[in-house]
Structure formats: structure tokens, C-alpha cells
Amino acid sequence: MLQIENLVKKYDTNTVLDEVSATFEEGKCYLLLGANGAGKSTLAKCIAGDEGYESGSIQWHNSSTNVSDIVALQYQFFNSYPHLKVREVIQLFQRLIVNPYDINELYTLLNVSSFEQTLIKNLSGGQQKTLSIILAFLLNKKIIILDEPFATLDLQRKQVLAEFIKNQIHQDRLFIIISHEIAGFEDLFDSILILQNGKIMEQGTMSDLKKKYKQTTFPGIEGIYFEVTGQVLGGYKK
Amino acid sequence: MTNQIARSFILEQVRNRGILFGNLLPAFIFIICSWISKISLINNPDTVDYLIKGQFLPISLMMLLFTFSLSGATIYLADLKANKTYHWLKRTNVSPFTYYFGMGIGVFLLMNVSLVATLLAYALLIHISLPSFFIILLVCNFVFLAFYPTSFILAGIFKNGNVAQSMLVPILIIFMFSITMPAMFLTISGKNPQDYYIFLSWNPMLYLNDMLQYQLNIIHEMWLSYGQYAIILLFFSFVLSLFAKKIYQK
Numbered sequence: 001m002l003q004i005e006n007l008v009k010k011y012d013t014n015t016v017l018d019e020v021s022a023t024f025e026e027g028k029c030y031l032l033l034g035a036n037g038a039g040k041s042t043l044a045k046c047i048a049g050d051e052g053y054e055s056g057s058i059q060w061h062n063s064s065t066n067v068s069d070i071v072a073l074q075y076q077f078f079n080s081y082p083h084l085k086v087r088e089v090i091q092l093f094q095r096l097i098v099n100p101y102d103i104n105e106l107y108t109l110l111n112v113s114s115f116e117q118t119l120i121k122n123l124s125g126g127q128q129k130t131l132s133i134i135l136a137f138l139l140n141k142k143i144i145i146l147d148e149p150f151a152t153l154d155l156q157r158k159q160v161l162a163e164f165i166k167n168q169i170h171q172d173r174l175f176i177i178i179s180h181e182i183a184g185f186e187d188l189f190d191s192i193l194i195l196q197n198g199k200i201m202e203q204g205t206m207s208d209l210k211k212k213y214k215q216t217t218f219p220g221i222e223g224i225y226f227e228v229t230g231q232v233l234g235g236y237k238k
Numbered sequence: 239m240t241n242q243i244a245r246s247f248i249l250e251q252v253r254n255r256g257i258l259f260g261n262l263l264p265a266f267i268f269i270i271c272s273w274i275s276k277i278s279l280i281n282n283p284d285t286v287d288y289l290i291k292g293q294f295l296p297i298s299l300m301m302l303l304f305t306f307s308l309s310g311a312t313i314y315l316a317d318l319k320a321n322k323t324y325h326w327l328k329r330t331n332v333s334p335f336t337y338y339f340g341m342g343i344g345v346f347l348l349m350n351v352s353l354v355a356t357l358l359a360y361a362l363l364i365h366i367s368l369p370s371f372f373i374i375l376l377v378c379n380f381v382f383l384a385f386y387p388t389s390f391i392l393a394g395i396f397k398n399g400n401v402a403q404s405m406l407v408p409i410l411i412i413f414m415f416s417i418t419m420p421a422m423f424l425t426i427s428g429k430n431p432q433d434y435y436i437f438l439s440w441n442p443m444l445y446l447n448d449m450l451q452y453q454l455n456i457i458h459e460m461w462l463s464y465g466q467y468a469i470i471l472l473f474f475s476f477v478l479s480l481f482a483k484k485i486y487q488k
Contacts, residue, residue: 050325072329080323083253084246095242096330119253139329 007056016042018198029175034195040178044145048073071143074136078128082121101140109160126152143174150181180233194228202228243340261305265298269359291454295360306349307385309406315393316402370453377449384442384474390482417443432461
């Protein structure tokens, strides 16, 4: 269980995360929702150890284990090693990881072979995203944080990725997904956390939130988000 | 693991045609100059010999050493930092030492291949004995040991590869001309450049240049012995490594 308690993160005087508390359980998939600047990516970076924080705690099973050691964070872009081919980057990481995850299935599902001979500098946004996802899984970590994994992927890849993640959840991994694209993937998520201005405005399981917000303007998660924040996913205010 | 890291580094350097061409061009321009001089001054073999040994060959080797062991590594490291590659690498099982060691092997191989090619090209124009050939290579590698940690210090200071690339030009000028210019002008004015070497002892290129002049029979005595040069360069390498660790990690 990943426990975050009263996490405060500031950039100079700007408070990006304000007393954020949340609990994430293994074998579940969490959707982190919020407008741009709400603090989603910062929270992900704090969990992954890329960013420090002013106060609060992040613990794994109540222990002082370095949480960042068990986290794989998929960044939105991969533009390292510009003159290596995709296949070579994957081979490099396979060597650098002692027990790499077997990515053969994902490799086929995301059709990486179609651009494996392309230099990183020549990749499209979607291909960079795909490689970033492959590397995040290759790291073989208990907690996987995916930052907008569906954005810039084509429809077919979005669907196979969602199916793949569903199967992975059953293997006792913990997924935290930051995404604005949720249409068609709602059954992927067990729980939702809604961030606004660095604060968690709402959190709960899908079923609990659907019971709590029965009369929504929009259907599904978008409706819940609209009721909580007064905004549609994308920016419109009520 | 180190092999794969070295291979990746070499592939990146070789495929980056602009950088590779830029690294090799200065050294090879002087080889071409030497050929032209050899042909056009066919009646003055001693002059040509002196010109190649005293100017063209040392500058070619210094350029190669600088571009491969310092410039190339600095730009690569600065880009690793700018592209946030370390966010990925820190989640793998590779230690920083192993990664930098693997990368160092890549730099070492590229540098030595280009050095051997350059020396062979010059060996067609002037006499370079086999022992001299290997001593020159050996001293170049000691200078490399001093320059490699320097690349981490510079990469720690510069924001990305582009900034590093532009700043490396004045740094090259300082490292190169602080050795070649005093040596040339002091010789012209009838003074012994070695009397002033103490003021240039901070520059690893000094030891390479002095050894080169001795091995190519331009001078009859080196400023210090090979052993002392080796100790000084290893000391540079050790001290700079300590600084490099602090500055680059920061």
C-alpha cells in the first residue's frame, strides 16, 4: 500500500501540492484527474523521487523504504540518445536492468517493430510516447505511473494498451494513470482522485463516486469531474 | 553492461555526422597541409620535416585529443542531463561509475582509432619510429585520463550540449594556444620555452607537446621525465575526478 500524507510541494512561493493525502493499493488502477497546473505531474514526480517536497510523507507499507526505488514513471516524451535506433535503446535498457520485464507482448501489441529501426531524433510524438511506455514497463517496478499514456497514440494502440494494463493490474501491480483521455477506458480505473489547485477535491472508488454524484450533467467520469471542479476535462468552467 | 554502454556511446558519436566531421576535420586539415607542403617544398626536405614535426603533427594530435576526450564527452554528458536521461537511468540497476566507465571505454576507443589513423597518415610523410609511435599513443592516453573528468566538470556547468559546444571553442583556444604560441614565440626570440613551462604546468597539453617534440627529435631533452609526466597527469585525473563528482552530480 502506498500512503501519501499531508504532502506539501512549493516552487518558490507557489504551493503546487497543498496537504495532499491519498492511499493507493496494489492490484488497482487509479486515475489522477485535474486541469493543467493542478499538480498531477508534480505529485507523480514526488512519488517517483524526481522532485523533493517541503513536508509530508510518502510510504510503502508503512516502511521507510525508498519508494522511488519501486516506481517506474513514464514521461510524456523520450528524446534521449537521439542518434540511437529504437531497438538499440531498448537493448541498452535491457542490459542496464538486472531483471527486465518481458516486453515481447507489449512490443507486438504496440507494433514497435514498425519503427524499431528509426532513430530517436526522427520519432513522432506518438512513437516517442510508445517507447516511453515500453521503457516504463521494462523497468519491472511494483508501481507504474503513466503520464498521459493515451495521448498522441492512435486509436488501435490506445485500446490494446488499455487491455494490456488491465491484465497487468491482476499481477498485483499498482497503476496510477494521469489522463485527460478517458472516454472508452472508464472500466480500467478502480478509483479516481481529482486534483484542483494542488488539493485533492475528491477521491473514491468508481462505484462510490457514481453513487455520490447521481445527477451529473455529463455521463461517467467526465460528469463527476464537472460536478467536483465546475470544469469539463479540457478547461471549460461552469 | 559496460560493453553495451560503450557501444551506444560510439554509435551516437559516429552517427552524429556533423559532430564526427567537425571532430576529425581540424586534424585532417593539417594532414592535407602537410601533404601540400611536402609536394610544394620538395627541394627543402628539412624545412618540411621541421614544419610537420614542429607544427602540423602536434596540432593535429592536440585537436583530436581535445575533440574526442573533452569536447565530445562534454557535449554528450550535457545532453544526457538536458534530456533528463538520468531520470530513466536512475531507475535501472546501473551505477553511475559503471555508466561513466562504459562511456569512457567508448571515448577511449574512438580517440585511439583516430589517433592511430592520424599517426599512420603522418608516418607516410615523416619518419616515426615504432617505439615513438607507441610512446606518443601512451602519453595521449594519459592526457585523456586528465581530460575525461574535466568533461564532467564542464558538462555540470553548461546547461545543454549546444551551450557546451559554443563554450568549448574558447576553451580549446586556451588549451591549445597557451602551449603552441609561447613555444613558438620564445623559440623565435632565442629563449628556451622549457624555462617557462612551470607557468603552463596546469595544462595537460603541455606534457603531450613536450613529449612529442622530444620523440620527433625537435628537442633533445624533455622538461621532466616520463614518470613525472605520468604522475602529474594521474594526479590531475584524480583531483579533477573529485571535482567532477561534486559538480556534475549537483
